[in-house]
Amino acid sequence: MAIKVPKDREVPFGAITPAPVRQQELFITSNWRIVRPVIDHEKCTRCFTCYAACPDSCWSYNEKEDQMEWNWKFCKGCQICIHECPVDAISAAPELDFEDGVVRLEKPF
Amino acid sequence: MAQEKMLSGCAAAAQGAKYAEVEVICSFPIRPYTAIMMELARMVANGELDAEFIHGEGEHAQVSVVLGASASGARAYTGSSGVGVTYAFEVYSPAAGGRYPLQMAIADRTLDPPGDFGSEHTDAMSCRDQGWLMGWAATPQEVFDNTLINYRVGEDPRIMLPQFVCQDGYFLSHIPDKVILPEMSQVREFLPPYKAPHPLSPTCPVSHGPQIRPDQGAPMDAQRAATFLDVPKVIEEATADFNRIFGRNYDPYLEKYKMEDAEVAFFIQGAHANTCKSAINHLRTQGLKAGMVRPRWVRPWPTQQIAEALSRVKAVATVETSTSYGGAMRGGNLIHEVRASLYDLENRPPVTSFMAGLGGDVILLEDFSYMAKILTQMVKEKKVRQQVYWIGFEEE
Numbered sequence: 001m002a003i004k005v006p007k008d009r010e011v012p013f014g015a016i017t018p019a020p021v022r023q024q025e026l027f028i029t030s031n032w033r034i035v036r037p038v039i040d041h042e043k044c045t046r047c048f049t050c051y052a053a054c055p056d057s058c059w060s061y062n063e064k065e066d067q068m069e070w071n072w073k074f075c076k077g078c079q080i081c082i083h084e085c086p087v088d089a090i091s092a093a094p095e096l097d098f099e100d101g102v103v104r105l106e107k108p109f
Numbered sequence: 110m111a112q113e114k115m116l117s118g119c120a121a122a123a124q125g126a127k128y129a130e131v132e133v134i135c136s137f138p139i140r141p142y143t144a145i146m147m148e149l150a151r152m153v154a155n156g157e158l159d160a161e162f163i164h165g166e167g168e169h170a171q172v173s174v175v176l177g178a179s180a181s182g183a184r185a186y187t188g189s190s191g192v193g194v195t196y197a198f199e200v201y202s203p204a205a206g207g208r209y210p211l212q213m214a215i216a217d218r219t220l221d222p223p224g225d226f227g228s229e230h231t232d233a234m235s236c237r238d239q240g241w242l243m244g245w246a247a248t249p250q251e252v253f254d255n256t257l258i259n260y261r262v263g264e265d266p267r268i269m270l271p272q273f274v275c276q277d278g279y280f281l282s283h284i285p286d287k288v289i290l291p292e293m294s295q296v297r298e299f300l301p302p303y304k305a306p307h308p309l310s311p312t313c314p315v316s317h318g319p320q321i322r323p324d325q326g327a328p329m330d331a332q333r334a335a336t337f338l339d340v341p342k343v344i345e346e347a348t349a350d351f352n353r354i355f356g357r358n359y360d361p362y363l364e365k366y367k368m369e370d371a372e373v374a375f376f377i378q379g380a381h382a383n384t385c386k387s388a389i390n391h392l393r394t395q396g397l398k399a400g401m402v403r404p405r406w407v408r409p410w411p412t413q414q415i416a417e418a419l420s421r422v423k424a425v426a427t428v429e430t431s432t433s434y435g436g437a438m439r440g441g442n443l444i445h446e447v448r449a450s451l452y453d454l455e456n457r458p459p460v461t462s463f464m465a466g467l468g469g470d471v472i473l474l475e476d477f478s479y480m481a482k483i484l485t486q487m488v489k490e491k492k493v494r495q496q497v498y499w500i501g502f503e504e505e
Contacts (some may be wrong), residue, residue: 003335009328011321014208014269019316051237107297 023073029056031102033077035092043089046087050081050090118281118380121249122214122274124258124288127158128296128313131186131212133178135171137161140226141195141278144218147186172213178202179271180317182308184260187211189199190278192216192233198239202272203347205240206333207318209417210263210303212256213241217274217379219468227469228278228291230378230431231486234442235271237408240241240333242340243273243380244406247364249286252276254357255405257300260345264303277430279469281380291355297356340409362411363368363402364379365418367393371400372387373484374458376403377428378449381465381472386426386475397481416448422458424479424487426449429497430466440464440497459493466498 017026021076039050048060059081060070082090095101116124122145126134134153136146152158161178165171168189175185189197194215204211215233219225219260230245237243237294242263246255252274259272276282281461305313321329339363348361366386367448370372393397402418404411419425429441438444444462463480466472487493 001338003331003338005328005331009325011329011332013306014206015319015321016207018315019314019321020376021316024316024319027319028318029322029327031322031324039303062167109457 023071025073028073030073030075030077031073031105034095034101035077035079036072036075036095036098037070037077037079037081037103038093039068039070040089040091043087044068045087045089047086050084053080055080055082061100066082110171111289111291113287113289115255115285116236116248116249117283117285118246118252118276119144119216119283120148120285121253121288122216122256122276123152124191124255126212127152128184128291129184129186129257129260129300131158131160132183133161133175133184133185135165135174135178135187137165137168137171137189137193139168139190139218141228141273141282142188142193142214144282145214147214155482168193169200172197172200172204172211175211175213176204176209177298177309178209179204179206179211182188182303182305182310182349184213184232184264185211186304188214189214189492190216191232192221192237192351193218195220196410197448198236199429201236201239201241201271203318204249206329208211208269209271210269212258212259213438214256215273216278217275218278218304223233225468226278228280228282228430229467229469232276233273233275234275234407234431237409241271241273241408242406243265243275243278244404245275246281247356247380247382249281250288251405252281253288253290254351254355257296260303261300261351264307264342265343266304266348268343269306270336270338270340274493275379289355291477295354299350328366337409341411344406344409348487362403362404362406362414363418364405366401366403368400368402368418368422370398372398372419372424373400373424373426373488373491374417374422375399375401375426375428375477375480376415376443377401378407378430378443381428381430384472384474387476388474388481391474391479392481397485399481399484410446410450412450415447416454419451419458420456423491424482424484425458425460427460427462428466428472429462429464432464432467438462438496440499444496459487459491460494461487461495464497464498464502
C-alpha cells in the first residue's frame with residue numbers, strides 16, 4: 001500500500017510556514033465566498049469601520065490612492081463590512097458576476 | 110553502570126523520562142499517573158534532572174505547554190489519567206497535525222462518573238483516532254523501555270508524531286517490579302538529541318498552526334496517512350536497535366505467549382496479560398492448548414502481524430478492558446480491529462469478546478477459565494454463539 005500526494009497538492013510539513021509575512025500566500029482561504037463586497041469610493045468617508053469590523057483583516061487603507069482596499073484572497077464574503085458601513089458605501093455583488101470569481105474557478109487559485 | 114531497581118510503573122516512567130533527558134515537563138495532579146510527576150519533581154529539585162518543570166493549570170494547559178515546548182525544539186513530557194486525559198482532548202489533534210513529537214504518559218483510570226479510581230482503558234482508547242502513536246506496556250520494565258522507544262520512533266525525521274505511552278493504573282502504575290536502569294551511554298547511542306525541523310525561533314521566524322483551505326485538508330490528511338505507513342519500518346529499526354543495545358528481546362509489535370501450538374488464543378492489552386499467562390499455564394495442565402497475543406502498539410495497529418499470529422488458532426477471545434457502548438459488537442473496542450485484521454484470511458478463526466476488568470475490576474484466574482470454556486465450545490462448534498460476553502453478568 002502506498003499513498004501518493006501530487007506535488008501541486010502538497011501542504012508544507014505540519015502546515016508550518018515562513019514568518020512574518022504580510023499575508024500567507026500558501027493558505028489563501030476565500031474559495032467559499034459566494035458574494036463579495038464592492039466599495040463605492042465616492043460614498044466612502046474613510047472612517048475605517050470596515051477595517052475594524054472585518055474578522056479577517058481584509059480591508060486596508062491605501063495611502064497613495066487615498067482609498068480603502070479589499071483583499072480578495074482572504075475575504076469569505078461574510079458581509080459584516082456591508083452591514084457595519086455607516087454610509088452604505090459597500091454592497092454585496094454575487095461572486096458569479098465576476099469573470100475571475102472564485103465560484104467560477106474549477107480549481108480556486 | 111546498569112543497575113536493577115524495584116520500581117512501580119509510575120517510577121519507571123519517570124526514570125524513562127529522566128534517561129531520555131527530557132527538557133520540559135508539564136504536570137497537573139490526578140491519580141494514578143500523578144506519581145510520575147512526583148518522581149520527576151523530586152529529580153528536578155535534587156538536581157538529578159536538568160529540566161523546566163511547569164505546573165499547568167489543568168490538563169488542557171499541560172498538553173498546550175508541551176506542544177509549545179516541542180514546537181520550540183525541546184524534548185517535552187507530560188501525562189495524565191482518566192478524565193484528565195479527556196479534558197486535554199482539544200490539544201491532541203493540533204499536536205499530531207503540527208507534528209510535535211512530545212510524549213504523554215497515560216496511567217489508565219476509569220472515566221467519571223462516578224469517581225472510580227480503577228484502571229479501565231477507555232480514557233486512552235477514546236484518543237486513539239487523534240493521530241498519535243499509542244501502545245500499552247505490561248510491566249514497569251516495558252514502561253521504561255517504551256518511554257525511550259516512543260521518543261525514538263516519534264522524533265524520527267520520517268515520522269515526527271506525538272506518543273501516548275500507556276500503562277494500566279494501579280495494576281502497573283503502583284505495583285513495583287524489577288527494572289534494569291541502563292547506562293547513560295547506551296541511552297545516548299539509542300536516542301539521539303531531538304532536532305525540530307522548523308523550530309519557533311526569533312532568528313528564523315516561522316508560523317505554526319495557520320488556517321488552511323478545505324481543499325488543502327485532504328492532501329494534509331493523505332500526507333499524515335502516508336507517514337503512518339512508514340511508522341512500522343521505523344518501529345522495527347528502533348526495536349532492533351533497542352534489543353541490540355540494551356540486550357532485550359522484544360518483538361516489535363506483539364508479545365506472543367505459547368502461540369507455537371496454541372489452539373485457542375486470548376488477545377489482551379496491558380498488564381492483565383500477566384494474569385492471562387498464569388491462566389494459560391494452568392489451562393495447559395488441564396489439556397487446553399491456549400496462547401496469548403498482546404499488542405505493544407495500538408496505533409499503528411499491527412494488522413498483518415495479528416493476522417499471522419492468529420491465523421492458525423481455532424478460536425480467539427479478545428479481552429476488552431474498554432467500552433464502546435452501542436458499537437458493532439455491543440461491547441469493547443479490540444474485537445472490531447481484531448476481526449477486521451482477520452477478515453481477509455481464507456480460514457479465519459471465530460472471534461468473540463469478553464468484557465472484563467471494567468471500572469478497574471480485577472480479571473481473575475477463574476474468569477480466564479470461564480473464557481476458556483466458551484473458547485472450547487467455539488472450537489467444537491466452529492462458530493461464534495455470542496459476539497460479546499459480559500463476565501459475571503451473563504445469564505447461564
